[in-house]
Amino acid sequence: QKEVEQNSGPLSVPEGAIASLNCTYSDRGSQSFFWYRQYSGKSPELIMFIYSNGDKEDGRFTAQLNKASQYVSLLIRDSQPSDSATYLCAVKANSGGSNYKLTFGKGTLLTVNP
Amino acid sequence: ETGVTQTPRHLVMGMTNKKSLKCEQHLGHNAMYWYKQSAKKPLELMFVYNFKEQTENNSVPSRFSPECPNSSHLFLHLHTLQPEDSALYLCASSQPGLETQYFGPGTRLLVL
Numbered sequence: 247q248k249e250v251e252q253n254s255g256p257l258s259v260p261e262g263a264i265a266s267l268n269c270t271y272s273d274r275g276s277q278s279f280f281w282y283r284q285y286s287g288k289s290p291e292l293i294m295f296i297y298s299n300g301d302k303e304d305g306r307f308t309a310q311l312n313k314a315s316q317y318v319s320l321l322i323r324d325s326q327p328s329d330s331a332t333y334l335c336a337v338k339a340n341s342g343g344s345n346y347k348l349t350f351g352k353g354t355l356l357t358v359n360p
Numbered sequence: 361e362t363g364v365t366q367t368p369r370h371l372v373m374g375m376t377n378k379k380s381l382k383c384e385q386h387l388g389h390n391a392m393y394w395y396k397q398s399a400k401k402p403l404e405l406m407f408v409y410n411f412k413e414q415t416e417n418n419s420v421p422s423r424f425s426p427e428c429p430n431s432s433h434l435f436l437h438l439h440t441l442q443p444e445d446s447a448l449y450l451c452a453s454s455q456p457g458l459e460t461q462y463f464g465p466g467t468r469l470l471v472l
Contacts, residue, residue, distance in 0.1 A: 250402070278459050289450055289463040290403070334403070338459055347416060348461060350403040 248273040250337050252351035260359050265322040267354050269335030272316070278338035279311055279318045284353065285331045293333075294320070325358040332356070363387040364464035366451050372470045373441065381436040381467050383451030392434040393461065394426060395450040403450070409434060410456060441471045 249272040259265045267281075278297050282290035296302045296309040296318065308321040318337075322329055332353040339347045363386040373379050385392065394406040408416035409428040423445075425437040434451055448468050452461040 254400075280460070282463075289466045292460055292462065295460060336403075347405060347408065352400065352402045 248276075248337075248339060248349050250335055250349050250351040252333075252335050252354045254352055255355040256357050257354055258357045258359060259325050261325060261327060263325050263358075265325045265329065265356055265358070267320040267322075267333050267335075267356065269318045269320075269351055270316055271318070271335075271337045271349075273337065273339065273349075274313075274316060276316075276337045276339070279309070280336040280338075280348065281307075281309060281318075281320045282334040282336060282350075283331045284334055290334055322356075325356075327358045327360050330356055330358050364451060364453055364462055366449075366464040366467050368467060369465060370468045370470075372472065373438070374472050375441060375443070377441075378437070378439040380438065381449055381451075381469075383434040383436075383464055385432055385434075385451075385453040385462075385464075387453055387455075387462060389453040389455045389462075390431045391454045391456050392428060392431070393452040393454075394434065394436050395452065395463075397448040397450055397466070398446075406436075438469075441469075443471050445469065446471045 251270045280295045281293045284290045294309045296311045302309045306323045310319045332355050334353045335351040336348040367382045391410045396404045406420045407426045427435040448466045450466045451464040454461045
């Protein structure tokens with residue numbers, strides 16, 4: 247069974263610090279990786295996606311992918327209280343009949359303290 | 361919010377009721393999804409429709425019945441639900457080949 251694992255947290259960081267969110271996945275053939283942010287009582291919203299090994303930066307957010315270690319992370323620089331939310335890692339299943347299927351982790355709750 | 365809308369936003373129903381959830385996307389996408397989100401559990405994929413055809417049924421009980429009349433609309437018909445079906449039901453859409461899924465605001469369902 248394909249799995250996506252995240253530390254449920256809560257992860258607590260002070261305002262202005264770097265928040266590091268981690269995710270591991272079991273399907274070695276996975277090809278696409280997504281980070282979603284979900285505020286309490288709201289639906290998930292896409293932050294970033296990454297396909298290739300290495301880093302991908304978008305503003306204060308950096309996604310890092312290491313396929314050999316089956317590991318993907320999200321770094322949030324200069325964390326703000328408004329970043330406080332649950333962050334969901336999602337992995338696209340490998341081909342076959344699951345071409346459109348994403349497997350989600352349980353999410354990590356991030357709290358940024360003023 | 362994204363270009364995906366869902367109604368109703370909140371629903372309370374008894375176990376003998378029949379109700380329907382509606383999803384509409386204004387993004388020109390051709391794939392639509394139903395997910396269930398329960399407390400302390402990962403998002404669970406329920407159904408996938410691609411160009412109005414169901415391509416995935418993730419072993420969902422028959423008391424949940426999806427309908428996709430066109431690429432912009434998706435329904436989830438509910439009947440004889442159980443209290444454990446109480447959850448947030450999320451609709452999403454994507455463009456095949458681009459993979460990124462965009463979520464609607466969800467319907468918070470409570471089954472009494």
